[in-house]
Amino acid sequence: MTWLSIIVAGILTYFTRMTMIALVNRKMLGERIKAVLEYVPSAVFPAIIFPAIFINDYGAFIEMNDPKIFGAIVAIIVGYLSKNIIATIISGLISYWFLIFVIFN
Amino acid sequence: MLTKKKLFTRGMMDISPHMLSVIPFGIICGAIGVELGFDPYLVYAMSFIIFGGASQIVFLQLLSGGASSLVAVTSVGIINSRHLLYGAVLSEYLEKLSFIKKLLISYFVVDQGFAESNKFFKKNKTEQHLHYHLIGTGCTMWVCWQIATLSGIVLGSFVPEELGLKFAIPLTFIAIVVQDLKKIDHVIVMITCGLSSLLFFDAPFKSYIIISPVIALFVASLILRLKK
Numbered sequence: 514m515t516w517l518s519i520i521v522a523g524i525l526t527y528f529t530r531m532t533m534i535a536l537v538n539r540k541m542l543g544e545r546i547k548a549v550l551e552y553v554p555s556a557v558f559p560a561i562i563f564p565a566i567f568i569n570d571y572g573a574f575i576e577m578n579d580p581k582i583f584g585a586i587v588a589i590i591v592g593y594l595s596k597n598i599i600a601t602i603i604s605g606l607i608s609y610w611f612l613i614f615v616i617f618n
Numbered sequence: 619m620l621t622k623k624k625l626f627t628r629g630m631m632d633i634s635p636h637m638l639s640v641i642p643f644g645i646i647c648g649a650i651g652v653e654l655g656f657d658p659y660l661v662y663a664m665s666f667i668i669f670g671g672a673s674q675i676v677f678l679q680l681l682s683g684g685a686s687s688l689v690a691v692t693s694v695g696i697i698n699s700r701h702l703l704y705g706a707v708l709s710e711y712l713e714k715l716s717f718i719k720k721l722l723i724s725y726f727v728v729d730q731g732f733a734e735s736n737k738f739f740k741k742n743k744t745e746q747h748l749h750y751h752l753i754g755t756g757c758t759m760w761v762c763w764q765i766a767t768l769s770g771i772v773l774g775s776f777v778p779e780e781l782g783l784k785f786a787i788p789l790t791f792i793a794i795v796v797q798d799l800k801k802i803d804h805v806i807v808m809i810t811c812g813l814s815s816l817l818f819f820d821a822p823f824k825s826y827i828i829i830s831p832v833i834a835l836f837v838a839s840l841i842l843r844l845k846k
Contacts, residue, residue, distance in 0.1 A: 515660060518687040522677060522694040523667035529698045531724035533705025534712055542706070549839045553703045554733055555804040556834035558791040559812035560700075560827050561672075561729070564819055565788035572820070581785055588789050592796035598635035601793035602786055609785055 580617065584609030620742075622750045629754020632734040635793075639786030640671075640730070640759065641766045645777050646784060647675050648770025654682040658771045665767040669725070669760065673697040674767075676824060689823070696823045703831060704732040711739045711748050723749055726756025733794040803841045810834045 542550075566581045567574060575581065588605030595601070620628070644665075651661030656678055664674045673694045680690040704727055712720060735752040742748065769776075777783055798804040814830035821829060 514687060515656070515681065516663075518681075518691050519660065519664055519667055519677075522673075522691045523664075523669075525691065525695040526668050526670050526673065526698040526701070527725060529695070529701040530705060530727045531721060533702050534709050534724050534727070535717060535720035537706070537709065539709045539713055545839065545842070547710075548842050549835055550703075550707050552804065552807050552835060552838035553707045553831075554736065555795055555798050555807045556811050556838060557700050557703060557831045558729075558733070558795050559808045559834075560815040560830040562788045562791045562795075563812035563815045564826070565784070567816055568819060574816075581788075584785060585788065585792065588792050589796055589799070592793050593799060596797060598790070598793040599638060601796065602635070602638050602789045605789040605792070606783075606786060609782065613780075613782065 580609050580612035583612055620745055620747070622747045625745065625747055625750035626754040626757075628738065629731075629735060629751040629756075630758045632738060632751070633730055633755040633758050636730040636734075636790050637758070637762050639783075639790040640762055642777050642783040643671060643787055644763050644766025645770035645773075646775060647671065648767035649773075649775035649777075650675055650770075651678050651767075652771050652774065654678050656682070661771050662768055665764055668694065668698075669728075669763065670694070670698050671729075671763070693823045696825050697827050699828045700729075700831060701727055703835075704729075704736075707736055708732065708739075708752070711743075712752075715749060719749070723752060723756070726753060726760060728756060728759045730790065730794070731755030731759050803838070803845075806841065807834045807838045810837045 539547075562585075566585050569575050584605045587608040588601050591604035592598075592601030648661060648665075651664070651674070652658055661678070664677070668674055668677070676697060677690050677694050680693060681687070705724070708727065712723065715723070731752065732755075735755050738751050739748055795804075795808060798808070811830045811834035814833045815826050818826035818829045820826075
């Protein structure tokens with residue numbers, strides 16, 4: 514039963530990937546929709562970023578002094594200035610670890 | 619004109635920094651599946667059949683929490699529905715490919731791959747074999763994801779939980795959007811999406827992950843109308 518559900522979930526996931534690429538002709542989309550699609554990265558990724566920072570493993574909002582908020586702010590500043598992905602991730606992690614292992618320990 | 623090989627390598631290079639967060643996350647995903655008591659073969663098969671990070675964990679957590687298969691499958695479908703938006707954006711650059719190639723390449727569309735390939739495509743619209751960049755990002759992600767989840771399944775969670783490495787996931791996505799903070803219209807769209815995701819976090823089937831982009835894109839269309 515679980516195997517069957519995984520296969521169905523896999524087919525469903527594949528369809529989410531394939532539908533717009535293979536089945537929908539881009540000419541079917543109007544100019545306005547194409548202009549709006551320019552915003553897709555900015556419109557999608559914060560839905561992954563915000564809950565991962567502001568909501569904990571138990572589905573509750575975190576405190577405003579949570580180390581994750583600090584880590585995210587550092588990552589934003591370093592990322593903005595350095596334009597470097599590795600620097601962004603490492604700086605966020607290190608500042609987060611600094612708080613949880615050194616300050617709050 | 620860049621060769622196919624160069625484009626593929628460029629795709630690999632462009633996505634590889636993200637593996638810093640993808641690999642620990644994959645290990646955690648594999649380990650969680652086994653800890654929840656699922657057959658290791660089944661946990662691994664998901665990386666191959668579904669190939670979609672967060673949705674795999676949610677699927678197993680729902681089932682082990684007693685949810686029906688229907689609920690688990692629906693949640694995976696909804697979480698992954700964001701790929702429809704990636705496909706809509708990418709289709710512009712993949713138009714000329716044959717139907718079969720489109721079917722094959724679709725399997726490799728992932729968040730970070732879409733983000734990096736889309737950035738590259740925008741700057742190199744005239745290149746002829748652009749899709750090799752997407753194959754490069756997708757294959758790199760695929761190989762790393764298979765190895766990472768597999769090592770999590772076999773070795774257990776050897777990444778200490780205290781390190782909180784799940785936090786690397788939002789950081790990876792911050793790295794993707796951070797340069798767009800220069801543009802006020804993008805900032806508005808991002809904040810709309812972020813706040814909506816918190817507001818609708820408890821919506822059924824994890825649907826906040828597609829509700830908030832839809833709201834944010836609606837706001838984007840309003841901004842475009844005001845701009846004219």
